[in-house]
Amino acid sequence: AEMDEVLDVMGSKMRVAPTEQRVSVLDSLSQLFSVPVEYQTDDLTGLLELWWASVGGTTLEKVVAVARQPFTDLHCAALGVINSLASMPWGQRLIYHEPGLIEYILDRTTESDRLGKEAKWTLVETLVKSPSASNIFTENHMVQLEKFYQQGPFYIEAQVEVALDG
Numbered sequence: 385a386e387m388d389e390v391l392d393v394m395g396s397k398m399r400v401a402p403t404e405q406r407v408s409v410l411d412s413l414s415q416l417f418s419v420p421v422e423y424q425t426d427d428l429t430g431l432l433e434l435w436w437a438s439v440g441g442t443t444l445e446k447v448v449a450v451a452r453q454p455f456t457d458l459h460c461a462a463l464g465v466i467n468s469l470a471s472m473p474w475g476q477r478l479i480y481h482e483p484g485l486i487e488y489i490l491d492r493t494t495e496s497d498r499l500g501k502e503a504k505w506t507l508v509e510t511l512v513k514s515p516s517a518s519n520i521f522t523e524n525h526m527v528q529l530e531k532f533y534q535q536g537p538f539y540i541e542a543q544v545e546v547a548l549d550g
Contacts, residue, residue: 387435387438388438391435391438391439392438392439394409394412394413394439395439395442397409398410398413398439398442398446398447398450399442399446403455403457403458406450406458406461407457407458407461410447410450410458410461410462410464410465411461411464413439413465413468414461414464414465414467414468415468416432416435416468417432417435417436417465417468417469417472417475418468418471419432419471419472420471421471421514421515424471424472429472429473429474432472432474433472433474436469436474436475444466444469444478444479444482444485445482447462447465447466448462448466448482448485448488450462451463451466451488452488452494456497456499456500459500459503460499460500460503463500463503463504463506463507464503466479466485466507467503467506467507467510470507470510470511470514471510471514473516473519473520476511476514476516476517476520476521477520479511480520480521480525486521486525486528489504489507489508489529489532490508490528490529490532492504492532492539492540492541498538501537501538502537504537505532505533505536505537506537508529508532508533509533511529512526512529512530512533517529
């Protein structure tokens with residue numbers, strides 16, 4: 385019950401607190417839900433899934449909305465939360481079923497600074513290296529994620545222009 389209360393407060397602070405507190409709450413949530421794959425058990429991931437449901441009024445949609453904001457500190461902190469969820473099968477299912485999220489993750493044009501590019505690439509790395517992702521995401525998504533991962537965080541699509549005389 386006490387953990388539910390703490391998570392409820394964190395969820396409400398994430399939405400309405402001043403920016404500095406929101407970043408702190410997002411970073412805390414990211415750390416809370418970060419469990420290396422080798423330490424994940426069914427009991428632990430099940431508990432974390434229950435805890436996620438207790439984060440007061442917070443859904444993945446709301447975290448994605450923060451991730452889409454142009455403020456680097458909030459943006460990267462929200463991507464960190466998504467990255468934490470991406471290491472667990474239930475989190476991958478949330479990501480897969482969130483409308484437009486895969487496309488957003490694969491869209492390099494949404495990132496303009498180094499920190500954002502690295503945060504998004506780290507999220508892709510987590511998905512690509514996860515043993516359960518290939519069972520959740522489509523084959524096409526996995527190919528796109530692997531391509532994004534192989535290209536690295538700072539890849540820029542070349543623009544070909546041909547100059548004609550006269």
